Amino acid sequence: MIQMHKILIFIKTLFIFSFLTLVTQIGGACYLLYKLLYNYLPIPSEIKSKRISRYLSFLLIYLLFTLLIVPQIAPLNGRTALPLWASIQTPIQPHNMMTCLLNRHYVDLELEKVAMDIALPLNRTYSELYLTYLDANFPFWDGFPLLPHLSHNDGKKLDISFIYQNKDQQEWLDGNPSFWGYGFVEPPQKGESQQGMKCAKKGHWQYNLLTHLVWEKPSPNIIWDPIPNKHLLKLMVNHPKINKIFIEPHLKERMGLTKVQKVRFQGCHSVRHDDHIHLQL
Numbered sequence: 140m141i142q143m144h145k146i147l148i149f150i151k152t153l154f155i156f157s158f159l160t161l162v163t164q165i166g167g168a169c170y171l172l173y174k175l176l177y178n179y180l181p182i183p184s185e186i187k188s189k190r191i192s193r194y195l196s197f198l199l200i201y202l203l204f205t206l207l208i209v210p211q212i213a214p215l216n217g218r219t220a221l222p223l224w225a226s227i228q229t230p231i232q233p234h235n236m237m238t239c240l241l242n243r244h245y246v247d248l249e250l251e252k253v254a255m256d257i258a259l260p261l262n263r264t265y266s267e268l269y270l271t272y273l274d275a276n277f278p279f280w281d282g283f284p285l286l287p288h289l290s291h292n293d294g295k296k297l298d299i300s301f302i303y304q305n306k307d308q309q310e311w312l313d314g315n316p317s318f319w320g321y322g323f324v325e326p327p328q329k330g331e332s333q334q335g336m337k338c339a340k341k342g343h344w345q346y347n348l349l350t351h352l353v354w355e356k357p358s359p360n361i362i363w364d365p366i367p368n369k370h371l372l373k374l375m376v377n378h379p380k381i382n383k384i385f386i387e388p389h390l391k392e393r394m395g396l397t398k399v400q401k402v403r404f405q406g407c408h409s410v411r412h413d414d415h416i417h418l419q420l
């Protein structure tokens with residue numbers, strides 16, 4: 140019976156370790172550290188519940204690593220954290236702070252420079268606009284994928300939000316209408332390529348999946364704004380260090396980029412890219 144109990148504890152630990160590692164990369168290691176240190180941590184006597192004190196202990200260790208230690212040691216691996224909030228000097232911001240709390244905002248040192256090269260002229264032209272990033276990469280280990288993006292595994296990939304306008308207030312949204320930043324698509328108009336339909340017909344069920352995972356109702360007042368989006372794409376296209384940019388074929392057509400080779404279709408095996416821009420060195 141005791142043997143069985145030990146096996147169950149081992150399976151539970153392995154499951155939590157694997158889950159936290161897959162979602163945050165360092166979370167699994169923080170969990171093991173918490174298991175080792177828990178009995179030595181100074182838990183305030185006011186916290187009567189053992190369960191709450193355990194959760195708080197893990198959270199404390201995780202946040203200590205996420206906010207203080209990992210940003211200092213990731214550059215040893217050639218990666219750096221993108222800014223947590225925008226300023227005049229660094230007009231780059233996360234769409235959702237969860238991206239940073241889950242350690243999904245790390246990029247190669249060169250990609251950080253590229254992001255600045257795009258963000259600064261964007262902000263000079265449209266002073267209210269910041270370059271808004273979605274998922275980037277984890278801080279360590281080339282080849283470790285940032286699920287569900289299999290290719291975000293080397294610090295050289297970055298997802299960027301398109302620019303949206305609130306027609307009523309005549310102002311740009313601070314980021315993206317979707318909470319997670321994905322799934323709020325700008326669909327093809329009449330006469331444009333219907334890539335989503337083509338991929339679905341070929342049996343790629345996952346291609347349009349993210350559109351079903353958005354709970355916000357699209358408001359007719361929120362529009363995908365062609366002018367600043369075209370400006371943003373041009374800044375990316377003209378940057379010599381950017382090798383590939385993935386957007387949906389109909390947006391490529393709409394922005395007059397059909398002859399630009401580095402703007403590509405990512406393939407039906409992926410998900411649609413009319414809700415965000417993927418760029419890579």
Ligand SMILES: [Zn+2]
Nearest residue numbers: 288297298417
């Ligand atoms: Zn991507």
